[in-house]
Amino acid sequence: xxDAKQAMPADRDLVVAMAAGDSEALRSLNAxxxxxxxxLARRFLSNESDAExxxxxxxxxxxxxxxxxxxxxxxxxxxxxxxxxxRAIDRLRANRARKPPSGEQPASEPVAxxxxxxxxxxxxxxxxxxxxxxxxxxxxxxxxxxxxxxxQSEVAEKLGIPLGTVKTRMRSAxxxxxxxxxxxxx
Amino acid sequence: MDHQAxxxxxxxxxxxxxxxxxxRELEEHLRAGCDECEAELRELREVAASLALSLEQESSEAxxxxxxxxxxxxxxxxxxxxxxxxxxxxxxxxxxxxxRGRVGAWRAATAALAAGIIGIAxxxxxxxxxxxxxxxxxxQQLAAMNSRLAGLNAELEKTRVEVGTLQxxxxxxxxxxxxLSAPDxxxxxxxxxxxxxxxxxxxxxxxxxxxxxxxAAGLPPTPPGKTYELWxxxxxxxxVAAGLxxxxxxxxxxxxxxxxxxxxxxxxxAVTLEPAGGVSKPTGAMYLKGVPxxx
Numbered sequence: 230x231x232d233a234k235q236a237m238p239a240d241r242d243l244v245v246a247m248a249a250g251d252s253e254a255l256r257s258l259n260a261x262x263x264x265x266x267x268x269l270a271r272r273f274l275s276n277e278s279d280a281e282x283x284x285x286x287x288x289x290x291x292x293x294x295x296x297x298x299x300x301x302x303x304x305x306x307x308x309x310x311x312x313x314x315x316r317a318i319d320r321l322r323a324n325r326a327r328k329p330p331s332g333e334q335p336a337s338e339p340v341a342x343x344x345x346x347x348x349x350x351x352x353x354x355x356x357x358x359x360x361x362x363x364x365x366x367x368x369x370x371x372x373x374x375x376x377x378x379x380x381q382s383e384v385a386e387k388l389g390i391p392l393g394t395v396k397t398r399m400r401s402a403x404x405x406x407x408x409x410x411x412x413x414x415x
Numbered sequence: 416m417d418h419q420a421x422x423x424x425x426x427x428x429x430x431x432x433x434x435x436x437x438x439r440e441l442e443e444h445l446r447a448g449c450d451e452c453e454a455e456l457r458e459l460r461e462v463a464a465s466l467a468l469s470l471e472q473e474s475s476e477a478x479x480x481x482x483x484x485x486x487x488x489x490x491x492x493x494x495x496x497x498x499x500x501x502x503x504x505x506x507x508x509x510x511x512x513x514x515r516g517r518v519g520a521w522r523a524a525t526a527a528l529a530a531g532i533i534g535i536a537x538x539x540x541x542x543x544x545x546x547x548x549x550x551x552x553x554x555q556q557l558a559a560m561n562s563r564l565a566g567l568n569a570e571l572e573k574t575r576v577e578v579g580t581l582q583x584x585x586x587x588x589x590x591x592x593x594x595l596s597a598p599d600x601x602x603x604x605x606x607x608x609x610x611x612x613x614x615x616x617x618x619x620x621x622x623x624x625x626x627x628x629x630x631a632a633g634l635p636p637t638p639p640g641k642t643y644e645l646w647x648x649x650x651x652x653x654x655v656a657a658g659l660x661x662x663x664x665x666x667x668x669x670x671x672x673x674x675x676x677x678x679x680x681x682x683x684x685a686v687t688l689e690p691a692g693g694v695s696k697p698t699g700a701m702y703l704k705g706v707p708x709x710x
Contacts, residue, residue, distance in 0.1 A: 252491055256484060263480040268470040281479055285486035292487075303457050310464035314431070353468040360469055374430045375466050381432055396427065403426035407462045 240305035248295035255292050262306065263288070266313040272376045273317040274324070283320055287312045318378045359409030367402035374399050416440045421452055429459035493534055587669045591628040597621035603684045605705035610688070611635055616703050618645070618657075618684055620674050627657070627674040631686070634662040634702060644689045645672050646697055649679040657684075659693045681707050 238246075238257070246254035263284055270280035287309060291298075298308065360368055373384050385395040421444045427433050428441055445453055594600065605616040616631035629645055637643060645657040658672030675681045686703040 255487060255491075259484050259487060260480060263483045265467060265470065267479040267483065269467040272470065277479065281483050281486065284479075284483050285490070288483065288487055289490055303460055304464075307460050307464040310467045311431075311460070314467070352465070356465045356469045360466075371430075372466070374427075374432045375463060381427070381434060384432075399430060399432065400423060400426040403429060403459060403462060406465075407459065410462060410465060 241300050244291070244295045244298050244305055247292055248298070252292075255288060258291065258305075258309075259284075259288055262309050266309060269310065269313050270317040270320075273314075273321045273378065279320055279324070280317070283316045284313060286316055314375075321378055355410060359406050362409055363402050363405055364398075367398045367405070370395055370398035371402035371406070416444070418444075418449065418452070421449070422455065425452060425456050425459055428456055429463040431463075493530060493537065584669065587628065587671055590626060590671050591619065591630065591669060594619045594621045594624060594626050594628050597624050597626075599623050601707060601709075603681075603705050603707040605631070605684060605686060605703035607633070608701050608704060610700050611702040614703055616668075616686065616705075618672065618705075620707075622674065622677070625674055627672045629658065629660065629670045629672045630667065631660075631662070631703070632667040634668065634686075636664045637661040638688070640691050641688050641699075642691050642693055643668075643686055643702070644693050644697070646683075646685045646687065647675040647679075647681050648683040648685060649676060649681050651679045652676070654685075654697050655679075656693060656695060683707075 238254075240258070240261070243254040243258050243261075247258070266284040266287060267277070267280045270283040271277065274280045274283065290312060291309060298305070303311075360372075363371070369388060370384060373379060373387060374381075377384075379387060381395055381399075382392055384399075385392045388395065390398075421441055424433060424437050424441050428438070433441065441452075445456075599622050601620045601622075603618040603620070605618070607614045611634055614631065614633035614635075616629065616634075618627060618629050620627040634643065642659045643662060644659050646654045647657050648654050655676055656673075657675075658670060660668050660670040660672075662668050684705050684707065685697070685701050687697045687701050688699040689697070690699075
């Protein structure tokens with residue numbers, strides 16, 4: 230795992246290698262994104278094991294569909310994050326169908342992340358800085374929209390603001406975040 | 416919806432938070448070939464995905480990466496097939512993976528075939544195991560239902576007994592009321608004797624109704640193998656059995672009994688304790704005794 234990090238092949242190269250049947254490339258992709266995807270899934274799911282299962286499903290899907298991956302449609306990280314978020318929401322809904330929710334979004338315990346590679350740490354830092362620079366109302370709308378399974382109307386209800394305001398805040402937050410992140414590319 | 420209105424939807428689309436009608440409008444717009452919106456949406460999706468990066472140092476347990484890899488490795492090795500995936504798909508995956516090391520085509524084909532066979536065997540084993548577990552669950556459910564049914568039957572039988580008792584008591588009460596309301600009612604009060612100093616009883620007789628009812632309280636509970644017996648002691652035939660009854664602790668006794676033989680002159684009425692089943696002439700201790708009252 231550490232070896233793969235040292236080489237730092239591009240994400241696209243890893244996917245190409247996976248398409249050729251190289252399981253080490255899958256291992257490298259997990260080393261690069263597994264923890265981050267698990268953290269994302271953990272925002273939707275109440276236990277770590279479910280979150281890890283979701284990530285394993287996502288990476289397994291990436292392994293199986295590597296041949297059909299189209300870089301023109303978006304980066305590997307967007308692909309994985311989109312899959313993870315979608316699968317986590319599916320799992321959340323399935324869990325809700327099995328038992329009534331015991332509370333709101335699971336609060337994850339902050340855990341130190343000493344092993345994260347520098348490149349990702351820098352990107353994470355940029356995103357956090359950009360988020361911190363948003364108006365607090367816009368940031369709340371944005372995070373609620375992205376890290377929950379709530380519709381626009383439900384977000385409006387939760388924040389106690391009109392639907393139109395929610396849309397405006399989400400839109401504005403996304404545009405500002407894009408501007409803040411501009412210049413940073415994978 | 417014009418181009419600008421569609422552009423306004425893009426940030427929400429990137430967050431996957433469009434309402435269904437908005438999503439439809441956007442899809443149609445993109446299908447019509449708007450490269451500008453397509454590119455902007457792609458860029459905004461990158462922005463949305465970057466939100467996940469902000470989480471990395473907030474959550475996820477240490478070692479999650481290794482555990483995820485263990486799950487993936489198990490799938491790669493075919494030890495744990497993905498839920499819901501047919502064996503064929505797994506075999507195809509196995510076939511797609513190159514054999515590790517330098518092997519010839521024959522060995523690769525053999526490995527793929529073996530992987531396929533193993534996959535099918537594992538799938539069959541799992542299917543068999545699933546059927547066995549389902550069968551066991553059904554057996555357990557059946558046993559639980561049988562047990563519940565037996566419990567319900569026992570409750571039903573108990574209820575039947577209680578209903579029978581209540582019907583009997585009700586019948587006795589009705590009979591008692593009928594006798595007590597008869598114009599020729601004649602009461603015999605029985606006083607306690609030494610074996611039951613706290614007991615007392617009354618016998619109500621209606622000759623026209625040819626009915627008599629005995630009511631008592633304070634009698635000791637009937638000992639096992641014994642019964643209380645009521646007697647009419649007539650001038651003509653001496654003791655004449657009038658009926659048997661049992662006494663329970665704390666419960667008054669109400670029992671239908673036989674009226675005195677018609678035309679005979681009753682001198683006394685008495686209660687004795689006799690062997691179960693009763694006797695034709697008194698043999699046991701006398702508990703209650705009384706003289707008939709005026710007609």
